[in-house]
Amino acid sequence: MTSIDVQDLTKVYGTTRAVDHLTFHVEPGRVTGFLGPNGAGKSTTLRLVLGLDRPTSGTATIGGRAYATLDEPLRHVGALLDAQAAHGARTARDHLRVLAASNRLPERRADEVLEEAGLASVARRRVRTYSLGMRQRLGIAAALLGDPPVVLLDEPSNGLDPEGIIWIRELLRRLAREGRAVLVSSHLMNETASFADHLVVLGRGRLLADMPMREFIDARVQPRVRVRTTDGAALRELLARHGYDAVEGADERWIVHHARVDDIGRLTSGTGVPILELAAEEGTLEQAYLDLTATEAEFAAQTSKTSNQPQEA
Numbered sequence: 001m002t003s004i005d006v007q008d009l010t011k012v013y014g015t016t017r018a019v020d021h022l023t024f025h026v027e028p029g030r031v032t033g034f035l036g037p038n039g040a041g042k043s044t045t046l047r048l049v050l051g052l053d054r055p056t057s058g059t060a061t062i063g064g065r066a067y068a069t070l071d072e073p074l075r076h077v078g079a080l081l082d083a084q085a086a087h088g089a090r091t092a093r094d095h096l097r098v099l100a101a102s103n104r105l106p107e108r109r110a111d112e113v114l115e116e117a118g119l120a121s122v123a124r125r126r127v128r129t130y131s132l133g134m135r136q137r138l139g140i141a142a143a144l145l146g147d148p149p150v151v152l153l154d155e156p157s158n159g160l161d162p163e164g165i166i167w168i169r170e171l172l173r174r175l176a177r178e179g180r181a182v183l184v185s186s187h188l189m190n191e192t193a194s195f196a197d198h199l200v201v202l203g204r205g206r207l208l209a210d211m212p213m214r215e216f217i218d219a220r221v222q223p224r225v226r227v228r229t230t231d232g233a234a235l236r237e238l239l240a241r242h243g244y245d246a247v248e249g250a251d252e253r254w255i256v257h258h259a260r261v262d263d264i265g266r267l268t269s270g271t272g273v274p275i276l277e278l279a280a281e282e283g284t285l286e287q288a289y290l291d292l293t294a295t296e297a298e299f300a301a302q303t304s305k306t307s308n309q310p311q312e313a
């Protein structure tokens with residue numbers, strides 16, 4: 001089982017600390033979503049893992065080895081960083097056959113991954129005629145070529161149509177089920193929520209969170225319950241008596257904050273308040289992520305305000 005291990009990794013460009021003492025592990029058998037605002041250091045980290053840049057300090061290894069020391073690297077790690085990387089004058093099939101040959105992979109792998117990526121019918125077209133979504137599919141096909149235990153994708157849904165988005169979601173889940181370590185960066189929270197088991201969140205080059213996705217959401221978004229009743233006044237009065245705050249929404253629906261469905265169900269049963277619907281309102285990844293990054297931005301604003309204040313003599 002192969003993991004990606006990032007250990008005390010730092011990358012400084014001039015005066016910018018793109019990555020700052022970062023430590024995390026991407027474990028096999030799950031999809032890890034890699035999140036963070038623009039400029040947080042995600043791409044830099046991915047480039048360091050892939051040996052495309054040198055760390056200022058620290059290490060980034062795959063199965064305990066630096067990328068540069070891997071023989072036939074496509075057999076160890078498949079990556080999509082830049083979907084424009086393929087040579088436009090080549091056909092998709094030739095592009096993949098050249099890549100396969102350079103890693104001593106059988107030629108048939110090119111056709112297999114083209115099929116898998118839904119590109120079999122356009123495999124003999126030149127890449128320059130490809131749409132953004134087709135290039136993206138080709139980049140993902142290239143990442144799968146060596147059947148690698150580690151897969152690393154930067155914004156894989158970029159440019160994909162709705163069918164493509166479902167395809168990538170199912171592909172990522174399957175790769176994880178097969179025991180591979182899968183790291184996926186994205187700015188699309190709904191998308192990430194649909195495929196990630198685990199999250200690594202960066203902010204200004206530092207680690208903000210490294211935990212299972214469910215735990216990340218539950219820690220940041222208070223549970224709420226939706227109740228529909230024909231007697232809102234009685235419901236509100238009952239809930240208030242037990243310390244719950246209920247807010248009226250549309251269509252006789254009420255939202256009870258900081259509450260769980262089991263508790264509200266027990267409380268209302270046998271009271272005579274007519275309950276037509278009772279449901280948990282799950283917190284979303286987007287809510288949790290925005291909460292975290294807002295706290296982080298506030299912290300940054302406060303610290304920079306403090307540090308900009310003139311020093312007393």
Ligand SMILES: Nc1ncnc2c1ncn2[C@@H]1O[C@H](COP(=O)(O)OP(=O)(O)OP(=O)(O)O)[C@@H](O)[C@H]1O
Binds near residue numbers: 036038040043
């Ligand atoms: N080659 C470079 N030279 C100088 N600065 C760089 C270089 N590459 C990245 N940076 C800086 O490092 C920081 C991190 O950038 P990076 O591209 O890793 O962030 P990111 O999280 O991938 O952002 P995005 O979500 O916008 O892609 C930014 O401030 C960026 O300007």
